[in-house]
Amino acid sequence: MTQHGSFPGRPRGRRARPDNDVPEWAGYDALPQDQREFPDLDPIRGQAPWENQPWPPQGAPQASARQPQHGASDWADPADADPVEVFSERWRRRGSESRGDRRADRRKRRRTLIISGAGAAVVIAVAVYFLTGSSSSSANLGLGSLVTTFLPGELQQVPNACTSVPGATLTQDLPGQPKVAVPPLNSGANSQCTWTLDKPPVYRVLEVNMQAYSPSGLASGDGSATFAAEDAYAEDETAKQKPGPRSGQPAATVTDLSGLPGGNDTVAFEATQVFHVNGATTDVSTVVVRYRNVIVTVVLNGLDHANTGNYGPVSPSVLDSQAQTVAQQVASKLVH
Numbered sequence: 063m064t065q066h067g068s069f070p071g072r073p074r075g076r077r078a079r080p081d082n083d084v085p086e087w088a089g090y091d092a093l094p095q096d097q098r099e100f101p102d103l104d105p106i107r108g109q110a111p112w113e114n115q116p117w118p119p120q121g122a123p124q125a126s127a128r129q130p131q132h133g134a135s136d137w138a139d140p141a142d143a144d145p146v147e148v149f150s151e152r153w154r155r156r157g158s159e160s161r162g163d164r165r166a167d168r169r170k171r172r173r174t175l176i177i178s179g180a181g182a183a184v185v186i187a188v189a190v191y192f193l194t195g196s197s198s199s200s201a202n203l204g205l206g207s208l209v210t211t212f213l214p215g216e217l218q219q220v221p222n223a224c225t226s227v228p229g230a231t232l233t234q235d236l237p238g239q240p241k242v243a244v245p246p247l248n249s250g251a252n253s254q255c256t257w258t259l260d261k262p263p264v265y266r267v268l269e270v271n272m273q274a275y276s277p278s279g280l281a282s283g284d285g286s287a288t289f290a291a292e293d294a295y296a297e298d299e300t301a302k303q304k305p306g307p308r309s310g311q312p313a314a315t316v317t318d319l320s321g322l323p324g325g326n327d328t329v330a331f332e333a334t335q336v337f338h339v340n341g342a343t344t345d346v347s348t349v350v351v352r353y354r355n356v357i358v359t360v361v362l363n364g365l366d367h368a369n370t371g372n373y374g375p376v377s378p379s380v381l382d383s384q385a386q387t388v389a390q391q392v393a394s395k396l397v398h
Contacts, residue, residue, distance in 0.1 A: 209277050209286035215327075216287045216355040220272040221395040222248055224255035227270060227388055232257060235362065235384045236266045243267070251276070262372045265365035270392055275355045287355035295329065295352040298359070302333035302348065312336060314348070319386065323394045324353045330393075332386065334378060341369035347381040349389040353396045360389045 212218055224246045232240055236259040247254040251274040259266045275290040283289035302314040314333035322328045330351040337344045346363040362385040364376035 207284055208279060209284045209289075211277060212287055212355075217274045217396065218276075219250045220253050220274050220356060221392075222246075222255075223253040223270045223272055223392070226272075226392045226395045227255075227268075228391060231388060231391060232268075235388070236268060237261075237264065240266075240268070263374060265368075265373050267361075267363050268388065269359070269361040270388065271359045272392065272396075273357050273359075275357070291352055291355040291357055294357055295350065298350050298357075299331055299333075302335075319349070319351075322351055322390055323397045328353045328393065328397075330389065332382060334382060336378075343367040343374075345376055345378045345381055347378070347385040349385045351389050351393050353393055356396055358389060358392050358396070360385050360392065362388070 224242065236257060238259050238261045240257040240259045243256040243258040246256075252272065254269070254271045256270075257266075257268045273294075275287050275294060277285055277287045278290045279285050281290035281293055283292075299316060301309070302311075303316050305311040305313060312335050314335045316331055316333045319330040319332055322330050328351060330349060333348045333350075335346045335348070337346065343366045344363055345366050346361065349360045351358040351360075362381050364381055365373040366376045366378075367374045
């Protein structure tokens with residue numbers, strides 16, 4: 063191993079003191095000349111820097127109070143101040159600044175959430191307004207050319223479907239003692255009632271439904287309630303003529319009807335269908351009437367041939383005639 067230094071082969075540092083009996087704190091002068099690392103060089107310092115030296119050194123700037131930073135209040139940190147107090151003051155100020163930053167961040171987040179929530183509320187309100195329309199019965203207050211309120215003559219409520227069919231009609235079309243099959247629905251804008259008769263050989267089901275449509279931004283034309291009803295009427299007619307492959311319904315024979323109450327404000331069609339399910343045959347006659355923004359749907363079906371029991375036969379033409387009669391009677395309740 064190659065040795066470096068003024069004396070090759072001689073240990074350096076503490077190992078240069080063979081007796082190793084000179085304390086560390088004794089300083090440079092306490093070491094004998096022959097045991098020094100560089101005996102031929104004078105020491106850089108003749109004495110320890112802290113011995114007999116004035117403090118602070120002459121010419122050095124005197125300690126002064128520190129300048130406040132970041133807009134903080136004035137406070138002094140002299141050189142002779144208690145270190146614990148100085149540390150405590152700095153720690154306190156650091157905590158105050160951190161809390162201030164956190165409060166500022168929270169305020170910023172709250173403002174962001176408030177603005178975002180307000181924007182979302184506006185979007186939802188506009189969407190609901192256009193989808194459901196207004197329930198006000200005042201004159202049109204549309205946005206541009208879009209109607210958003212009910213127009214004069216349009217209905218917001220419909221009569222009770224269960225009381226719209228005369229008792230004599232029920233007795234003729236459903237001879238015996240017909241029963242209300244399900245609890246009737248009366249929500250103001252919608253009313254529905256269903257009667258059934260199960261007395262062999264007669265099995266009948268009569269359904270009456272009335273629906274008043276509201277203005278809608280999704281409707282065709284100007285979005286009025288009448289246009290919304292027109293769209294629903296056209297969809298019903300198409301669904302009867304061309305039922306979907308998964309609807310479970312056969313294509314219907316559709317015929318336009320005339321002469322119903324309401325004059326030019328009323329249109330109607332009749333759809334006749336024949337269902338063959340599990341060996342049974344059922345004839346169904348459906349009449350759909352639109353009066354302004356209200357659609358009346360009457361469905362009368364009869365069991366022509368059953369797979370069990372003694373039912374039928376039924377005449378499809380009789381079902382059609384009876385369904386038309388019920389539709390006329392119900393529509394007359396709408397016309398004022």
